[in-house]
Amino acid sequence: MTTINCKEIAANIRKGLGEKVSSLTEKYGEKPFLEIVQVGAHPSSVSYVKSIERTCDNMGVNHRLSIYDENISEEELVKVIETLNSDDSVHGVIIQYPLPQHLDQDRIANTLSPDKDVDCVNSTNLGKLFMGVKGIVPCTPKGMMRILEESGVDLVGKEVVVVGNGRTVGKPISQLLLHSGATVTVCHVQTKDLKKHVKEADVVICAAGKAGLVTGDMVKDGVVVVDAAINVIGDKIVGDADFEEVSKKASLITPVPGGVGTTTNAMLIENLLELFVSHKEK
């Protein structure tokens, strides 16, 4: 068994990106600029925002965090987004989810211009991803695909089971895997025999958010496991796979923590640079 060294993969990606930021900054005479929109102070947002700011600083990317009152009206937030859409100095916008309950998340996501949608939350960008049209890809699944690629996993004709059909990971990665030539089965909470499917899989993607869902007896020998889940159990963070047992049978497995999550911010910068270049070349 080999635990995939995601931290090293992420460090290498960041190194390349840092160089790219320098050369693009020189080329266009301007640094890429990321706007972070936060509403209220959801604990998961606060820690994620800090890590984004740190990554931006390390990469030489300009950024601004704008925090809005948790009682902001939907119309006000729509106006905020529209102002950012038309602001030429802003190249990418990431909205922190979840938003407070009184706000329509879909409406806010679809107000953001597809040209500044650095985490691919806008329906237009998601529709392109769905149809296999080149464009922005959500950061977490993009990082997962990169981890598979860097680990030398050829997906063509592989049997892949995606556990979880959520918007952030399960749905987009299923499409990315299909576009890479894998045969993909999507399992979810209504799946009757998860074990039967997982047992047949060459690659298992964990994206359900349920600790201990994938156990050692469910996987076949030599399986590749990419675990995107982040479950907080007491003072520990674990994925969906029972790492200790599953890793005994896996040929490759990502750890949690220190796995998939380590690549997410690098993908955010990669997407920002893509939007920055499109903006400049328009």
Add this chain to the structure above:
Amino acid sequence: MTTINCKEIAANIRKGLGEKVSSLTEKYGEKPFLEIVQVGAHPSSVSYVKSIERTCDNMGVNHRLSIYDENISEEELVKVIETLNSDDSVHGVIIQYPLPQHLDQDRIANTLSPDKDVDCVNSTNLGKLFMGVKGIVPCTPKGMMRILEESGVDLVGKEVVVVGNGRTVGKPISQLLLHSGATVTVCHVQTKDLKKHVKEADVVICAAGKAGLVTGDMVKDGVVVVDAAINVIGDKIVGDADFEEVSKKASLITPVPGGVGTTTNAMLIENLLELFVSHKEK
């Protein structure tokens, strides 16, 4: 074995829609209006257009066929679509695909306003479908879901195999099936062991466009087969499933011809009415 009477299902849907057209026409003092955009004279377009016009006439829906020269430039066609977008008397637009090769199909599809996109070709509408947000659904997969529903097939927890990952049928129906609670495996040309997957399926969706791809020995007893393929073999039209052999084992199966295709135009009218009402209630 029961061959699903798709013609009867379609006739019942059309009956309901005809009544709905009447009541909406009375309510809004205007008939729904469908614009059909055809470029050149691709044989499959010509026959499909005729069937759309006939359906519109039977339903009491206004329609106009605009045929453009096959050498029309992309910029000219974009202008045509933009004019239709801003024309308040047009409630839905269907563009006949395939377009001539020199035209960028994605650009044309994404020029069409999501609010007039009666066959769900625009990325914004496809992105909503992908994320499970209520909205327009492409006509053929919408009809297939209706056939399953009218046939009393409960999809929750069912094992469904979709054969084919194309944009028109395979991709959208996979998402609709997932949203209905099915466990979905998408197989395609790179799938190594199609038989193994089909053999386990409670429901098989044929959308590959390859005659004889699904044979009798590949399916399990009692399987439900919905065959959306239209393959022309000599002077016969057949689906992907070997109907004679597969039907011996299937509990329910759609015929080809006279199957899925019979519902497509009814779904087009259903979508048009949805867009018409949204337009009027705006």
